[in-house]
Amino acid sequence: MMKDIDCGALRKEHAGKVVTLSGWVHRRRDHGGLIFVDLRDRSGLVQVVFDPDTSKDNFVQAEKLRSEFCVQIKGEVSIRPAGLENKELATGEIEVKAKELNILSTSQVLPFALDTRTDVDENVRLRYRYLDLRRPELQQNFILRHRITKAVRDFLDQEGFLEVETPMLTKSTPEGARDYLVPSRVNPGTFYALPQSPQIFKQLLMVSGFEKYFQIAKCFRDEDLRKDRQPEFTQIDMEMSFIDTEDIYSLIERMFTHIFDKVMGIKLTTPFPRMTYAEGMRRFGSDKPDTRFGIELTDVSDLVSNCGFKVFADTVAKGGEVKGICVPGCADYTRKQLDDLTLLAQELGAKGLAYMLVKEEVKSPIAKFFTPEEIKALLERMGAKEGDLVLFVADKPTTVAAVLGRLRLDFGAELGLIPENQLNFLWVVDFPLLEWSEEEKRYVAVHHPFTSPKDKDFDKDPANAVAKAYDLVLNGVELGGGSIRIHDAELQAKLFSVLGISPEDAEDKFGFLLKAFKFGPPPHGGIAFGLDRMIWLLAGAESIRDVIAFPKTQKAVCLLTDAPSLVSEKQLRELHVASTVVKE
């Protein structure tokens, strides 16, 4: 090794020792007659002093040092003179008096500074990702990621889980996200798909009798990106036989207890609270409610069903609902602010947004449509007091939830109502099995088409069928979800039929799974967690890109390598693929 100790590990106890360090020149302070260098390696920083009295040759060499030169330094650890300690630095009580300097490699001037003082354009950061990743705060994210992944492996190993790899080149499946496709050279005209998740394989492993499976699995979905979504991402994927929902809840609660204890020394309280999907939508307008603060949705449909305000009354008459949120202390909102809120509501699908500014009197464009008694009843129901702002949306339940759920989150953040250091885990349970797709004019699976209904006779009332599906939510972020699967070929066939998948299609797409289920499949179920999202949340990172070493932009481009890129005609010919894009 070209170093015998890490920079960040040096302490008073090492005083007098001669050590060899290797790292990068983090900063250089040249006083002419004395040069200070902050030497950085993964462990941290230590101050190195070059003094011509110690070695004239070294000193001359040290004058050449620049930012990010990679160097090896041999020197004596010494206690800093009194009054010259640096409390900001873990190694601030000591410094290293350089005896030998070996410049391992030089560096061009960096395209951007590695400090945190300035937010460098992400474009530039991603193009020079290897430099970006030198920044200690980014490295911390990856150290956290490593430790969490290790804690997961240790825990699941101890619980008797087997880590099994499943194929990356697999079969395209209908339902779900768009697939990334890989053309087959050997089989002209056919394509593999990269897995959206190892779903079917892990179920097959249950048929194989593995009983407890897990995998830290790469997954791929060709959908548009968000700040918490990348085209390729990692899941902690698991599946178990001979279990039901309670077994999953308990296992996962123990797993998170283990992770938080081992990695962060935080003791979690279990069991985690549970909430049905229906309740989440009703109270928070979300299937992943952030329960750390209030501003819950309140239904006032019954109070306005006969009121003079046609928009409200008609909505209720047509089977819609009128709900509101009470925003504390915002009665002084300006016309502009209210207009912006209305605009946001409209972008989310609402026709409008009604408001009441609760001052000595209620100021509202719709006040004139209500009797004083009705207004009093509304405010009372909303729990509004003087100084509050009350917002109403009248629409179909999904729109009301979308708009008020979003406004609630925005206000929570803007008004600082969200306690930063609170960890609110929440099981969201009893998801609907199916939802009607207007686009496809058929039912589609809310979770996936292998999810077990709670009731075998779900087909009698598909719209209201409840699934044995669950999500784990932390502070309003969906960490992961899963379900108990169907292990009965007949029940599976029935679900396919309700989904409008013909027996022929089912045979073509999932025939192998249906066949496998004819050979004594065990009852089974599982869950998968988005590892990147988990680290993102726990690291408090700005974007999910900050916990992925080489992430892609919103257009799914890797700015470092310039992927995706054109390939040669020869490659395309070999793959029996022709591009339909017309060249310039």
Added chain:
RNA sequence: GGAGCCGUAGUGCAGUCGGCUUAACACGCCUGCCUGUCACGCAGGAGAUCGCGGGUUCGAGCCCCGUCGGCUCCGCCA
């Protein structure tokens, strides 16, 4: 597929009202000075096709149209 915001030295930004000159400032960089700094200091210097293309105008970093890229959001993401 749609909406919004952004794009000016290596980096972060000012310039927003079309005409203040040589496009300002800070950090970084280069040169010189400096033996106790730690975001070292001091003096000087270099560095900008104002993302790209077109248009309006006597005149465009600034206005208009298009385009490319980045970010955020909606749709999408079983």
